[in-house]
Amino acid sequence: MTATIGAALDWWGRTKPDSVALVFNESELTYGSLRDWTGRGARHLVESANVKRGDRVGLLGPNSLEWPVAALSxxxxxxxxxxxNSRYRPVELRKIADEAGVSAIVVAPGFEELAAETAALGSDFTRVPFSDLTALRDGGSDDFRVDVEPDEPTTILFTSGSTGLSKGVVLTNRTLLSIVLENTLTEEGFRPGTTTLLVLPLAFTPGLVYGLLITTVLGGKLVVEPELLPSRAVTLLEKHSVQAIFGVPLIFEAISRAPEFAGADLSSLKTAIVGGAAVPTDLLSRWSDKGVLLRQIYGMTEAGGVATATIASEALDYPDRCGTGSIFTEVKVFDENGRQAAPGETGELVVRGPGVTPGYWNDPETTEHALRDGWLHSGDLGEADAAGRVRFVDRLKDLIISGGINISPVELESAIGEVDGVVEVAVIAATDERFGETPAAIVTVKGDVDAATIVEHCSSVLADFKVPRYVVVTEDPLPRLPSGKIAKSAIRDSYKDVHVRFEKVR
Incomplete structure (x- = not known):
């Protein structure tokens, strides 16, 4: 079977061997070199690490030039x-290693002890140091490749755990190639040869799927950064005439605040997609003034990362909408009876299409619950307008039920975010003797913002029952997942006794 990521890499290695495939810290790697290096790396894994077809192989380390080489190998x-996740502790890694049944892990420099401690917590696995791959960088031509069938698992992505649960999402070559195809069929999409700037971790869905794998299949150039440095990002956008960038609003916010942004030529940018949180209208305006339309997306790992994105012509008119689906992917809102909800009615967002996962690794029960009657049930609340444009409302799990009334944390977070001096906010449920639950807002601020100011503003734009009864004001940043999303699970855990530690503000 030749319809694989590896086959695409080999094609570009043969047909444009001198074109740049990867850039990391000014170090460049051409397609010819990448094909041969990964051929030697794959051969080493098979012959020296005893990796057999279908074996699960972990990859542990931060962004680097060797990371994509290891992944493709x-x-x-x-x-x-x-x-x-290179930020995990041994117990967390052990859980994933056991659930995936990994037989080997490729380990970056500085993470050998972490891998050893993980191995010590259970059955051992082969550890392949990056140095093994680094030593194979130079050598002769090598097109070694073991092909697999289109529907065999090729990647298992463990979800970020924003809901407190981590599940192994299976992607196959058919799934991945369907995602690539769908992303090339619209004028705002990716193109063969597209140059993409990646300031997110390679180890997570956006970086792996929309960064490395789409770029590899389309023979593009991926500029990988170890972290987000806003001024440097602006420089790279211009230097490499970058055509695609993606991330959470925080990334676009930081870049737009860089001193170099105002004078930068960003005319090369054709694809700019943003998701994971509400996008402020002033952020949309800042980028549109530079000729770049930020397109709001809705997606999840189970749908390959992006299920739907606002079309460019509607990006400014519908800033809180996420489009109507994609060419082959449908996104609907179902009511509690499993029927399509009426326009404006809140229900569960469901997705179906060729890029949807076939299921969760070794978890038929969760798979059966999530994939029903051909639809992936997201566990997210949304609503659609009469034209089918969907809007994310909240996680089902995140709803605060206060006196029998549902309160959406996202609505409160949006309102509090309008207060001058508020940097970021997370709203969680606090225990309440009278109502069962009541909203609590954990707010990072700059300046003289206090709880009274926040309550006053909320009271002016929200019904009384929605206004938070606890407001914790801090100058410390909120914890985030590696994807950039605010880590709600960590915040809930840290403030599970907020009703005991803090006084009500109203």
Whole structure:
């Protein structure tokens, strides 16, 4: 079977061997070099690390030039890639290693002890140091590749855990290539040869799927950064005539605040997609003034990252909408009876299309619950207008039920975010003797913003029952997941006794 990521890499290695495939810290790697290096890497995994077709192989380390080389080597070896969060502790990694049944882990420098401690907590696995791959960078031509069938698992992505649960989402070559195809069929999409700037971790869905894998299949150039440095990002956008960038609003906000942004030529940018949180209208305006339309997306790992995105012509007119689906992917809102909800009615967002996961690794019960009658049930609340444009409302799990009334934390977060001096906010449920639950807002501020100011503003724009009864004001940043999203689970855990530690503000 040749319709694989590895086959695409080999094609570009043959047809444009001198074109740049990867850039990391000014170090460049051409397609010819990438094909040969990953061929040697795949051969090493098979012959020296005993990786067999279908074996799950972990990859542990931060962004680097070797990370994508290791990932593509694993795919070309016939192994199933399991990207690992390099910020996890041994117990967390052990859980994933056990659930995925990893037989080997490729380990970046500085993470050998973490891998060893993880191995010590259970059955051992082969550890392949990055130095093994680094030593294979130079050598002769090598087109080694073990092909797999289109529907065999090729990647298992463990969800970020924003809901407190981590599940192994299976992606196949058919799934991934369907995602690539769908993203090339609209004028705002990716194109063969597209240059993409990646300031997110490679080990998570956006970086892996929309960064490395789409770029590899389309023979583009991926500029990988170890972290987000706003001024440097602006410089790279211009230097490489970047055509695609994606991330959470925080990334676009930071870049737009860089001193170099105002005078930058961003005319090369054709694809700019943003998701994971509400996008402030002033942020949309800042980028549109530079000729760049930020397109709001709705997606999840189970749908390959992006299920729907606002079309460019509607990006400014419908800033809180996420489009009507994609060419082959449908996004609907179902009511509690499993029927399509009426326009404006809140219900569960459901998705179906060729980029949807076939299921969760070794978890038929969760798979059966999530994939019903051909639809992926997201566990997210949304609503659609009469034209089918969807809007994300909230996580089902995140709803605050106060005296039998549902309160959406997202609505409160949006309102509080309008207060001058508020940097970021997370709203969670606090225990309440009278109402069962009541809203509590954890707010990071700059300046003289206090709880009274926040309550006053909320009272002016929200019904009384929605106004938070607890407001914790801090100058410390809120914890975030590696994807950039605010880590609600961590905040809930830290403030589970907020009703005991803090006084009500109203």
């Amino acid at each position: 694993i795919l070309k070896s016939g192994g199933t890639l399991v990207p690992l």
